[in-house]
Amino acid sequence: MIIRVHQRGGDVGPVLADDVFDTPLSYEEKLPADIVVAYWPGLNVDTAVGEPGSWTVLDWAEHINDPLFEYPFAVSPGQDRRSVFHLDVRLAPEDRSLTGQEWSEVAHRLARAAGIEIPGDDQGCRWVAVQARPHHLSLIASLIRLDGTWQRQPAGFRRHLAAEARRLESDLGLLTPGALTPTDRIAPLAEATAPLADARRVIELHAQLLAGHPQAPLREAGHRLEWLARRLFDLERDLTTTAAELRRPPAPPGAMAPSPPAAVPAARTGARPPM
Missing domain, CATH: 3.30.930 (BirA Bifunctional Protein; domain 2)
Known part of the structure; x- marks a missing residue:
């Protein structure tokens, strides 16, 4: 939160x-x-x-x-x-x-x-x-x-x-900022998101503390931290998505790709209607 x-x-x-x-x-x-x-x-x-x-x-x-x-x-x-x-x-x-x-x-x-x-x-x-x-x-x-x-x-x-x-x-x-979630520990690549998740939540917490500070330089620092947290969240999400793709089982050997639907022959111009 x-x-x-x-x-x-x-x-x-x-x-x-x-x-x-x-x-x-x-x-x-x-x-x-x-x-x-x-x-x-x-x-x-x-x-x-x-x-x-x-x-x-x-x-x-x-x-x-x-x-x-x-x-x-x-x-x-x-x-x-x-x-x-x-x-x-x-x-x-x-x-x-x-x-x-x-x-x-x-x-x-x-x-x-x-x-x-x-x-x-x-x-x-x-x-x-x-x-x-x-x-x-x-x-x-x-x-x-x-x-x-x-x-x-x-x-x-x-x-x-x-x-x-x-x-x-x-x-x-x-969840508490800094806590790991199950998706952070699924696969080696997914585990790489755990430090990002930790860093993002700590940065979000400090951004929250600086937001609205009476001193303008500290408010600006809070805005920069908030921007950085959003970037880290995007990177964390990309890593999690990639890990999910890598966990997807490959197609069994010899499996054939589904055939594309047969094309419907075009009607001939000027064809006579059936009797």
Whole structure:
């Protein structure tokens, strides 16, 4: 499980409409209940526009953005108004698919680890978690609380997120970065992917820790590590595919290739129809 924390933004709408899904959505498009896997516990559906499962992208964006417009003087410790917190979670390709309830547990536990959700705090942050793609989850929140103050996340919250990710992997039976999978140990060529898998997962973990870092050079280093991890994943996949081809048993000696289908003779031009 790899977690990436994005740079904070100023509006939920573009994050939900453009950044989360593979294909950009219109603001009028609904986010179905099976896409929205979790949201902040204080959501009062009695005053909402219908049930949250029927909300559009615009409904969710306005709901989470509300504190930003209601409290125009709320600023971060760095004196800026970029209140949109966004993280995404990606499982390993070899991981099993999680159920909706399991994704909901992942979202709530990561929201608590990031300091977004505090049990018993009814004036906290508004947030929503959507599963836009298989093996992926995005959590979007406003760091301006309902009481008009800025939510101060715990120091080193990225380390808290990484530690919680390890606990979730253990609880849900998922792979931990650096762990070997059965396909890494099948054949000599497949075994060559094991060091690549180890390196890729370690690089992904460090890329996650550097993503969104306040110092620009470290953020750039995180982006380069993420690019390198993608290249290693492509190479690892190619090696695994080649190993599978080599394991395929050869055709038995003397086996004949299937004959191509006989060609149908073309009709002669000007032929007389049968009597």
